[in-house]
Amino acid sequence: MLVSAVTLGCALLLGQVEAPEEPEPWDLQMALPDASSPQQPSAGQARCLALPPTPAVPSGAWRARCDDAKKQCLVSPANELDSEGHEKDQPLQRVDRCVSNLMPMETVRQYRLVPAIAEAPPGWYRDERGRVLQYNFDLHRRVYVGGAWAPRWLRETDRLDERVRVDFGVDLEWPGDSERLHRMTLLDTELYLGDAASYDVTLLRYDFRSQNDAPLFRVTTFYGRPRRFDIHANLGFWMELLHGEQVRRGDAHGDFLSVATTQVTLDLWHSSDLVSYVRLRTGPAVERDRTNGFFTLVPAAALEGDLTLDRDGFHHVRFGAEAQKVLLAQAVEGRPLRPERLRLRAGYELIVLAINDQPVSVTLDGRGTWRDDVANAPAGWEWSAQAGLRFSLWAPARRSAPASPPGKG
Amino acid sequence: MVALALALLLGTTPGLSCQGRTAAGETFPTCFDPGTGWVLGTGLRVQDDAESLAVRTGFLVRWVRTSGSKADSLWIDSHRLLMTEAWGGEQQGLTFTAYDGLLRRHVEEGSLLVSIGRPRRIPFPFDVALAVRAAHLERRVWEGPGWTLETGRVGLLLDPLRTNTERGWLAVGPAASHALRHAPDGTRNEVSPFTSLLIDAGWETRDGRWALRATGLAGWSFGSDGGAGFRARGEVALEHVLLAVNDAPVVVRLTATGVKSDAGLFRRDEGMLGAGLAVRPFGAR
Numbered sequence: 001m002l003v004s005a006v007t008l009g010c011a012l013l014l015g016q017v018e019a020p021e022e023p024e025p026w027d028l029q030m031a032l033p034d035a036s037s038p039q040q041p042s043a044g045q046a047r048c049l050a051l052p053p054t055p056a057v058p059s060g061a062w063r064a065r066c067d068d069a070k071k072q073c074l075v076s077p078a079n080e081l082d083s084e085g086h087e088k089d090q091p092l093q094r095v096d097r098c099v100s101n102l103m104p105m106e107t108v109r110q111y112r113l114v115p116a117i118a119e120a121p122p123g124w125y126r127d128e129r130g131r132v133l134q135y136n137f138d139l140h141r142r143v144y145v146g147g148a149w150a151p152r153w154l155r156e157t158d159r160l161d162e163r164v165r166v167d168f169g170v171d172l173e174w175p176g177d178s179e180r181l182h183r184m185t186l187l188d189t190e191l192y193l194g195d196a197a198s199y200d201v202t203l204l205r206y207d208f209r210s211q212n213d214a215p216l217f218r219v220t221t222f223y224g225r226p227r228r229f230d231i232h233a234n235l236g237f238w239m240e241l242l243h244g245e246q247v248r249r250g251d252a253h254g255d256f257l258s259v260a261t262t263q264v265t266l267d268l269w270h271s272s273d274l275v276s277y278v279r280l281r282t283g284p285a286v287e288r289d290r291t292n293g294f295f296t297l298v299p300a301a302a303l304e305g306d307l308t309l310d311r312d313g314f315h316h317v318r319f320g321a322e323a324q325k326v327l328l329a330q331a332v333e334g335r336p337l338r339p340e341r342l343r344l345r346a347g348y349e350l351i352v353l354a355i356n357d358q359p360v361s362v363t364l365d366g367r368g369t370w371r372d373d374v375a376n377a378p379a380g381w382e383w384s385a386q387a388g389l390r391f392s393l394w395a396p397a398r399r400s401a402p403a404s405p406p407g408k409g
Numbered sequence: 410m411v412a413l414a415l416a417l418l419l420g421t422t423p424g425l426s427c428q429g430r431t432a433a434g435e436t437f438p439t440c441f442d443p444g445t446g447w448v449l450g451t452g453l454r455v456q457d458d459a460e461s462l463a464v465r466t467g468f469l470v471r472w473v474r475t476s477g478s479k480a481d482s483l484w485i486d487s488h489r490l491l492m493t494e495a496w497g498g499e500q501q502g503l504t505f506t507a508y509d510g511l512l513r514r515h516v517e518e519g520s521l522l523v524s525i526g527r528p529r530r531i532p533f534p535f536d537v538a539l540a541v542r543a544a545h546l547e548r549r550v551w552e553g554p555g556w557t558l559e560t561g562r563v564g565l566l567l568d569p570l571r572t573n574t575e576r577g578w579l580a581v582g583p584a585a586s587h588a589l590r591h592a593p594d595g596t597r598n599e600v601s602p603f604t605s606l607l608i609d610a611g612w613e614t615r616d617g618r619w620a621l622r623a624t625g626l627a628g629w630s631f632g633s634d635g636g637a638g639f640r641a642r643g644e645v646a647l648e649h650v651l652l653a654v655n656d657a658p659v660v661v662r663l664t665a666t667g668v669k670s671d672a673g674l675f676r677r678d679e680g681m682l683g684a685g686l687a688v689r690p691f692g693a694r
Contacts, residue, residue: 218437220653222618226429226439 026109028052030062032085033076033115035128040065040074040119042403046098049075049108057087063098063118066111073108074116080130092118094132123312123397134357136312136401139349140173140183140275141394148363148388150192154249156380161195165386173275175399180210181274196248202240209236209267209274236265238281252377254291258298261285271308273400278305281322292332292375300324313398319346332375339373349390361390425615427694438693441650441658443613443620444471444487444575446692452662452685454496461498465687467491467506473575481517485575486510500551507544511609513580514538515573536571538580540564540609547673555592555674562586564607576613581606584626592674598633605629617694618650618658640671657690 030051040046040063049062061078078098080090095118103111120126123136150165169188176182188202215230243258263283270277282301289296304320324341331337347365354360365386372379427440450465468490476482489509496502519533545559566582584607588599605628613620627641644666650658664683672679 218653218655220429220437220439220656222439222650222652226437228429228431228435228437230431 026052026105028113029054030057030075030113031115032056032081033117033128037115037117037128038074039117039126039404040076042096042119042121045102046096047073047102048078048098048100049073049103050105051075051108051113056081056085059087061087063092063095064103064113065116065119066103070112071110072112072114075113076116076118077130082129085129092126092130092132094121094124095119121397122403123401134354134397136397137351137354137359137392137395138173138313138398139308139316139351139359139361139392139395140171141396142392143170143394144168144390144392146361146363146388146390148365148386150365150384150386150388152196152382152384154380154382156378157250159250163192163194163196163384165388166191166193167390175274176208176210178210179212179274180208182206182208196250198246198248198253199244200246201244203242205238205240205243207236207238207265209265209270209277209279210234211270211274234267234270236267236279238263238265238283240285247371247374249374249377249382252374254289254374254377256373257288257290259286259288259295261298261300263300275398275400276305276307278307279303285324287326289329292330294330296329297327298324299327311400311402314351316349317347318349320344326373334375334377336372339371341369341371341373344368355391359392359395361392363388363390427616438653438656439616440694441617441653441689441692442471442575442694443617443648443660443692444469445694446657446689448492448687448689450660450662450685450687452683452687454498454681454683456500456679456681459499461496461500463494463496463683463685465492465494465685467493469689469692471575476514479514479516483515483573485513485515485578487513487575500549502547502549502551504548505544505546506542509542509545510540511578511580512539512541513568513578515568515571517573519571534571535567535569538564538566538568538578538582538609540566540580540582540584540607542586549673552674553593555590557588557590557674559586559588562607564609565603566607566609576615576617577611579608579610581608583607584628586630588630590674599630601628601630604631620648622646622648638670638676640669640676642666642668642671651686653693654688655690656693657688658692660687660689661685662687 028051044065047064047066049064051060051062053060057077062075063078064073064075066073077087078091079087080092082088117126117128118130120132123134124132125135126132145168148165150163152161152163167190170186172184174182185202185205188205190200192198212232212234216233217231219229219231221227240258240261243261245256247254261283263281265279265281267277267279280303285298285300287296287298300322302320302322305318307317309315309317322343326339329337345365345367347363349361349363351359351361367384368381370381425440427438428436429439430436446469448465448467448469452463452465454461454463470488470490471486473483473485476484487510489506492506492509494504513536515536519535521531521533523529523531540563542559542562547557562584564582564584566580568578568580570577570579572578583603584601584605585603586601586605590597590599605626608625611622623645625643629637629639631637644664646662646664648660648662650660652659662685666681668679670676670678
């Protein structure tokens with residue numbers, strides 16, 4: 001007791017006890033990013049930072065991607081900003097979750113903090129306010145609904161039908177193993193309203209194509225020095241189930257239901273990602289002539305193409321020419337025993353805007369059909385020019401979407 | 410000798426490269442075995458001024474092996490299995506041969522052993538060969554109901570060429586056969602008890618792109634009704650490899666056939682020319 005009292009007294013007298021040193025206050029006023037600011041990379045771990053409050057970011061909540069070697073962090077507000085440049089309650093969307101407590105404040109103070117725009121997923125763009133928007137669309141993965149003005153001219157009778165088209169359907173696409181791409185369309189529906197109302201509906205359409213590096217045929221010649229010529233052929237498969245079509249020409253009409261169609265495809269050209277192609281397609285179909293009540297066999301051959309013209313999927317061109325021959329039909333008065341059909345089409349679809357990241361596209365189509373399978377209707381051509389709008393749901397970014405947004409290289 | 414036999418067994422020809430090479434470094438065969446593969450062919454036949462389209466298929470197998478029991482001896486065997494040819498037109502018909510083979514034995518120094526008295530060895534300048542054919546059916550729709558079936562034929566042949574490769578042979582000798590000619594009025598047996606002469610000759614280039622084969626049979630056969638008759642038939646076939654698809658040779662084949670008193674149910678005289686294309690998968694050497 002005595003010893004302790006003496007010790008304490010001496011300490012007080014000599015003033016040997018020092019109070020803990022308070023850290024200097026950090027008066028950092030972190031600047032907001034602007035349009036020219038760098039973008040945070042997607043790689044690495046995002047770190048949550050608590051910086052001194054500023055008038056723009058009073059919460060002091062920031063997120064950073066840091067280069068520890070350079071002792072530099074690209075820093076962006078953790079929340080979106082309003083038009084005045086003030087922090088909102090809305091956290092940044094489509095960013096990786098940041099991890100707290102990875103950097104003590106003492107460590108942060110040793111780093112150079114650079115205002116930056118938070119990262120965005122491939123196919124998406126983030127502005128300086130932190131808002132994210134999609135600029136790359138995959139129209140082969142969508143649920144679509146649209147309408148078009150679709151007049152039709154019958155050449156034989158010189159008749160013009162005023163019609164509109166309502167269309168909807170579901171497009172799916174997914175890559176498979178070994179450089180193969182699968183594509184499926186469900187409920188591909190076109191309803192024509194107005195004069196000569198009719199429909200064209202397919203329950204399911206599926207196809208795949210692939211890139212085969214091994215030649216399908218190796219041809220060796222022996223005249224002169226033996227030489228081998230490799231013939232590469234990228235074969236695929238195409239099928240339809242339940243394709244119903246109603247045809248009306250004046251007072252005559254025909255209802256056809258193609259129960260199942262299986263065809264092989266030969267790609268004349270396809271893009272490296274297999275999305276765009278020009279190909280030949282041929283095979284048979286079993287069809288029900290619902291008007292006359294019998295089944296027929298319909299072999300067909302087609303040349304068709306589907307081209308996505310730009311990186312971001314805004315421009316699409318589709319074209320095709322298909323010939324069909326109806327076999328095994330029963331005799332029907334007013335039409336040949338083995339009718340034929342020839343269908344031509346060419347179309348262009350352009351995304352003109354996106355509403356809440358759902359694209360709205362303009363569709364332009366030209367179609368021509370020659371057929372003599374409708375009893376008591378003169379054989380001949382019908383032509384239709386169609387123009388309309390289409391609204392697409394889902395439509396995610398393309399698989400080939402670049403990680404860097406436009407202008408960020 | 411052993412080295413040559415091994416080379417033949419391995420399907421290579423000394424001094425001849427049987428491999429081509431692409432710019433990418435991949436190799437491909439440039440030599441083919443006309444006696445090996447699965448034949449799938451089609452062609453045009455002209456018979457008695459009537460043209461018809463024919464299809465042809467069958468399996469060819471050929472190998473060279475050293476004799477297990479005799480020294481310095483090679484067996485060079487060619488087998489033709491399930492050879493089928495059918496043709497349409499006004500004179501529809503079909504031939505089918507279950508098996509047709511030529512088994513040729515080559516020796517370095519042929520000899521005869523004379524065992525009368527002190528055994529003596531006499532030079533014998535021939536190889537021996539055995540020609541066997543089983544179940545050869547001929548059906549001619551245009552002749553009406555009926556068919557001809559050669560149940561079996563065997564020829565004991567000698568080959569003066571005595572080549573030690575499968576690329577050339579000339580085998581000649583007597584042959585025995587039995588045949589049935591079935592017509593609506595009954596079935597007739599015909600036997601040729603080695604009273605016919607059979608010839609089987611062939612020549613092929615080293616790379617197998619050209620092949621010529623000639624077969625012939627002439628002699629007397631005796632029917633079950635007591636009658637005897639002379640008949641003869643011969644066929645020449647020339648094959649040339651035009652190109653190869655996936656290493657399978659595509660061959661043009663020209664044939665000429667002449668028959669005297671042996672064609673069909675009624676033992677007609679006939680002449681026929683043919684030209685066709687065939688692909689022979691597994692025919693690379």
